[in-house]
Amino acid sequence: MADTLTIGIDLGGTDIKGSLVDATGTLVCSRTIPTEAARGPQHVLARIAWLIEDLRRDEAAAGRQVIAAGIGSPGPLSCRDGVVYQAANLPGWNNVPIRANLAAASGLPITLENDANAAAYAEFVAGAGRGTENMVLLTLGTGIGGGVIVDGHLQHGAFENAGEIGHTIVQPDGRPCPCGQRGCLERYASASAVAQRYLEAARQCDSPPTLAGRGDVTSADVAAAARAGDEIAARVWDEACRYLAVACVNLQHVLNPERIVLGGGMMNAGEQVLEPTRRHYAALRWQLADDTLQIVPALLGNRAGMIGAALLARYERMSGD
Amino acid sequence: MADTLTIGIDLGGTDIKGSLVDATGTLVCSRTIPTEAARGPQHVLARIAWLIEDLRRDEAAAGRQVIAAGIGSPGPLSCRDGVVYQAANLPGWNNVPIRANLAAASGLPITLENDANAAAYAEFVAGAGRGTENMVLLTLGTGIGGGVIVDGHLQHGAFENAGEIGHTIVQPDGRPCPCGQRGCLERYASASAVAQRYLEAARQCDSPPTLAGRGDVTSADVAAAARAGDEIAARVWDEACRYLAVACVNLQHVLNPERIVLGGGMMNAGEQVLEPTRRHYAALRWQLADDTLQIVPALLGNRAGMIGAALLARYERMSGD
Numbered sequence: 001m002a003d004t005l006t007i008g009i010d011l012g013g014t015d016i017k018g019s020l021v022d023a024t025g026t027l028v029c030s031r032t033i034p035t036e037a038a039r040g041p042q043h044v045l046a047r048i049a050w051l052i053e054d055l056r057r058d059e060a061a062a063g064r065q066v067i068a069a070g071i072g073s074p075g076p077l078s079c080r081d082g083v084v085y086q087a088a089n090l091p092g093w094n095n096v097p098i099r100a101n102l103a104a105a106s107g108l109p110i111t112l113e114n115d116a117n118a119a120a121y122a123e124f125v126a127g128a129g130r131g132t133e134n135m136v137l138l139t140l141g142t143g144i145g146g147g148v149i150v151d152g153h154l155q156h157g158a159f160e161n162a163g164e165i166g167h168t169i170v171q172p173d174g175r176p177c178p179c180g181q182r183g184c185l186e187r188y189a190s191a192s193a194v195a196q197r198y199l200e201a202a203r204q205c206d207s208p209p210t211l212a213g214r215g216d217v218t219s220a221d222v223a224a225a226a227r228a229g230d231e232i233a234a235r236v237w238d239e240a241c242r243y244l245a246v247a248c249v250n251l252q253h254v255l256n257p258e259r260i261v262l263g264g265g266m267m268n269a270g271e272q273v274l275e276p277t278r279r280h281y282a283a284l285r286w287q288l289a290d291d292t293l294q295i296v297p298a299l300l301g302n303r304a305g306m307i308g309a310a311l312l313a314r315y316e317r318m319s320g321d
Numbered sequence: 322m323a324d325t326l327t328i329g330i331d332l333g334g335t336d337i338k339g340s341l342v343d344a345t346g347t348l349v350c351s352r353t354i355p356t357e358a359a360r361g362p363q364h365v366l367a368r369i370a371w372l373i374e375d376l377r378r379d380e381a382a383a384g385r386q387v388i389a390a391g392i393g394s395p396g397p398l399s400c401r402d403g404v405v406y407q408a409a410n411l412p413g414w415n416n417v418p419i420r421a422n423l424a425a426a427s428g429l430p431i432t433l434e435n436d437a438n439a440a441a442y443a444e445f446v447a448g449a450g451r452g453t454e455n456m457v458l459l460t461l462g463t464g465i466g467g468g469v470i471v472d473g474h475l476q477h478g479a480f481e482n483a484g485e486i487g488h489t490i491v492q493p494d495g496r497p498c499p500c501g502q503r504g505c506l507e508r509y510a511s512a513s514a515v516a517q518r519y520l521e522a523a524r525q526c527d528s529p530p531t532l533a534g535r536g537d538v539t540s541a542d543v544a545a546a547a548r549a550g551d552e553i554a555a556r557v558w559d560e561a562c563r564y565l566a567v568a569c570v571n572l573q574h575v576l577n578p579e580r581i582v583l584g585g586g587m588m589n590a591g592e593q594v595l596e597p598t599r600r601h602y603a604a605l606r607w608q609l610a611d612d613t614l615q616i617v618p619a620l621l622g623n624r625a626g627m628i629g630a631a632l633l634a635r636y637e638r639m640s641g642d
Contacts, residue, residue, distance in 0.1 A: 076610060134479050148575065150471050157577020158455050159612035164574040167607055169567050172492060180608030181570070246490050249502070253485040254469065254575055256478020286488055287501035289397060291480035 007069035008310025013089025021310035025126025049105035070313030072118035072305040111313040120147020122308030127299040134257035139264035144186040188243040191219035191266040245280035263298030328390035329631025334410025342631035346447025370426035391634030393439035393626040432634040441468020443629030448620040455578035460585035465507040509564040512540035512587040566601035584619030
């Protein structure tokens with residue numbers, strides 16, 4: 001079975017990415033097609049089915065059998081039931097039985113997983129988490145997604161909501177979050193939160209900062225402004241990294257993983273995230289034990305979702321679920 | 322092997338508790354002897370060895386074989402190495418190789434575990450966590466200990482410090498903790514923190530509150546004062562429960578367990594902890610999913626440590642570690 005392939009699909013609002021992946025997480029080939037999400041779930045499901053068939057044409061060329069396919073999707077969703085309840089940027093997706101639909105269309109066993117969990121599993125097997133048994137991924141994007149690996153297994157929890165690290169509370173009575181809580185990590189340390197907090201701070205500033213008056217500020221703009229000496233940008237950025245460090249301290253005390261892996265769009269800033277997050281972590285953490293957590297960058301970029309979906313399809317096939 | 326017994330030892334600064342325990346966590350018999358901690362580690366080790374031998378005299382009477390012994394100890398310690406680095410209220414305990422010492426003395430396989438983890442495992446198998454796969458125990462005492470069960474397994478983490486929930490940060494830049502951090506949960510919601518915060522608040526109060534001037538206030542006193550209408554006591558108590566609820570929200574987002582079990586001395590107040598903690602949890606938690614966490618009281622009281630130590634000794638014997 002080691003010499004077989006699985007298909008990994010990363011379903012997004014703009015594109016559907018698909019690939020043939022081997023047992024080590026290496027891409028054999030990959031394709032990207034537009035999602036055409038506006039045409040609704042049935043159309044998108046047909047496009048995924050077509051992409052799976054298209055990838056299987058390479059099966060013979062590769063000389064290896066395709067044994068299963070995994071779908072990484074935005075959520076909320078149920079892996080157990082194979083149903084996407086809703087999906088960011090996919091209009092009309094309400095309780096879509098994606099697993100049953102694609103299993104019927106393709107004849108393959110189908111595994112469904114949320115995209116952040118899939119990315120975490122990919123990093124664990126084939127990326128920045130290799131060699132660990134316990135790892136957490138945080139993806140710093142519009143929100144903060146997460147995935148938790150304990151003793152080599154991706155965690156779902158009792159209600160399939162494990163790994164929602166972006167909604168851990170890092171500031172009681174803090175900034176309101178659309179989830180209904182206050183003070184969630186992703187209100188401080190996601191790419192969108194950094195941009196929003198910069199604009200708010202800039203509005204209250206007497207001397208206009210670098211990016212004042214712009215409506216389309218991104219976390220990359222804030223990162224560049226901070227590097228260029230904009231004090232407001234530097235402060236907002238540093239606070240984001242400090243809250244990330246608080247989350248790392250808390251994960252360390254709950255799970256004590258070897259590594260926390262940081263990914264997502266905001267990590268395009270690389271060392272500008274890592275250095276202050278590590279520095280704040282060292283200053284905030286306890287001194288009772290030398291449980292030296294590594295905070296490292298993700299390695300698989302935007303391929304992580306489809307690689308992880310493919311690896312999880314293999315894992316599920318092998319464990320006979 | 323199901324009809325065998327294991328010995329559980331709970332090593333404390335005042336007493337050593339020991340028992341014979343069956344596969345279901347039921348006590349067959351138990352004994353308590355003074356620790357005589359002031360006489361140093363060698364003396365205490367000899368007393369534990371004596372207690373193990375004494376319990377084995379009941380082996381024949383019970384008609385069942387004793388196959389292993391587990392020691393629940395204060396820490397920090399290493400389960401893997403079988404060494405207690407230091408132990409609260411046990412003078413002179415520095416890097417004591419307790420496993421090797423007691424294995425040589427007793428001829429039994431010895432398992433070492435920290436007391437909070439042992440209690441968590443006992444509640445999981447034979448107490449308030451029965452029937453779950455994912456559970457967290459918080460013990461509200463002088464500090465806040467914890468133990469994390471994921472997929473039926475007690476978690477140690479990469480550096481054997483998983484489950485230190487008392488040192489998760491619930492208030493950035495908050496109250497200093499002897500561990501070196503600021504804003505740790507146990508600085509707000511442990512029994513000792515409740516007493517200390519009450520005394521601090523009372524000192525700043527114009528009209529002397531109920532317990533003013535007393536130097537030996539306990540969390541039980543604060544609980545009684547709150548029930549009797551002392552506003553400062555009521556506020557401090559409510560804040561403690563609200564911080565506990567923050568910790569519950571965060572555990573829910575990281576691990577998504579079915580149950581969080583609350584134990585320790587402060588839980589003598591029972592509903593006075595549970596009701597406000599549940600109420601704050603309901604108010605603080607997200608509204609995106611109905612991942613209905615149960616917050617429940619521990620059931621095994623101060624027997625949990627020795628029962629858990631015995632069950633973990635069985636677990637380790639069965640898994641051949």
